[in-house]
Amino acid sequence: MTTINRQDSNTPVTAPPIASSKQPLPTVKTVDTQSVRKRLQSELMALMMSGDSGISAFPEEDNLFNWKGTISGSKDTVFEGTEYKLSLSFPNDYPFKSPKVKFETSCFHPNVDVFGNICLDILQDKWSSAYDVRTILISIQSLLGEPNTASPLNTQAASLWGNQEEYRKMVEKLYKPVA
């Protein structure tokens, strides 16, 4: 009994140091999330204010860390007139780590595989925390018209790229816009 009592009476005394030593971790975490949120919100603002044509993105309803983006194919490319939806999911340590970006609409492209994964250097090793959603979307948009056929994810698309007319037909054939 006495030991229990002592423990009970001790807990308030010992609690503060424990709490103070423990607190930094959770607070740091929340602060981090907050700063990520802040960054994402300001990116959203910047994106909406920028008025870039052909790209747009917006967070999903309840989650600021998951965005849906759209890219329309640039003029004078085989992707002209098409529109692609993408999903962007931001890690908790964004922007120090790159977001995961995937095509939701199937895209017949040398650097996009059948699952919508994108092979783009800035989304992998060339990522910089100075990039943002806008630059990502612009990069992907320009990637559509200028694929890197040297390291293709879709070899069929890569081999067909040389024949732009055929490629255009293929794009139109495989294009399934998401409503």
Add this chain to the structure above:
Amino acid sequence: MVSDSIANASIPIAAKDFPRKKRANRSAKLKQCKLDARREQWLSQDAWRLVCSEFKCEVVRFVGYGSNYTSSVYMGPSEAKKSNKHLDVSGHAVMLTDHFESRNGTKFFYIQNSHGEDWRSGGYGKIVKNKGCKGEPDASVVVDAHNERGQSIENLEIMPREDMKVESVHPYSDLDSPSNSPTSHTSIALGSTVSGTNFSGSSGDSSSGSSWSGSVTGEDEEGDDECLDDWEAVADALAATNDKKKQHTNPSLEQHINAIDSPPELAHRPASQIVTSYPKPECVEKVQMVPPTGRAWKPDDTFRPQSLPNLSKQLSFPMNSGRHYGCGGVTWSSNNAPSLPSSCPICCEDLDFTDSTFLPCLCGFRLCLFCHKRILEEDGRCPGCRKQYNGGPIVGEATLDGGGLRLARSCSMIMRS
């Protein structure tokens, strides 16, 4: 600039404890937002005019403040005359941003000064409306004794009126240095502010009332172009408002004020020698200082303060550029000139002074110390050029211009890739 040196001096302190500094920063920003919001609300009600007519203090001049800004005292013309120091000629205009009443019934004006955010509470201060009732024209006295950044406005000390006289007797030479010339700052730096200075009430010219109202409508964020472009216009405008007020002034009150305020030997000085003036109709009338011309100061006037710019058009004054540094998108009132990128591109938090002098990479990419530390803990590459951060960071070496150029370059590089 003086404020720069002050900020420099505060670096070591600031560098010591980031968290507190950051917090102060945030609270200052919050305060700024509040002030802005309140100000907008206030302006939308056309309350500016209301204040003008009610408090007779449309433009407040700081008189004789020290170069270190440890005290900022507004003095009415009467006090200036009493102390016989011609202090009033050093007129410095500040802008009234709001007015409010504290719990104990003291009425204040919120003012914004033109010295940037380093000046006291993020560039804002308070002025006590001395008696705070209608028809009492002698609004006076300021305010605090600190140049502490982020200091809460509520904590400012209010000097009693007796102290005011003492505080305000600063050598006039304090105000002579160009960097410190308040008049040249104000009306330009505040953009469209109704901040006329240096008016010797030319009561005759009532035709210029339009310029007054014009300056009021230009209050918004229209920018530098709306700035009053002429000292004379300011003087005329104020004189015109004074005329209106004069009609409502109670004669006995006027007599009373005059008895207090105007020593007889001053009352009969020739107009050309009267250097102290103030948009106060009583003075204008009794002292009869109606300059022959409508302009505030003649260029050859002996008593013309050196700190005043020449009476040419002032639109091209370099302080204009100060506003452009103040980063687009932010409201006009945050003229935080020293920080080029106003916020860290990584975390979007505001860059404070230490951050803005922090140049970790030769490419010129700036970021806050927190993000820099974070990156060093991970891959350690500069976000701007992807090169490894190496060696000690270069702190405070970049000049404003150099930093700006290099920043621009790094930005454009990001765009391209």
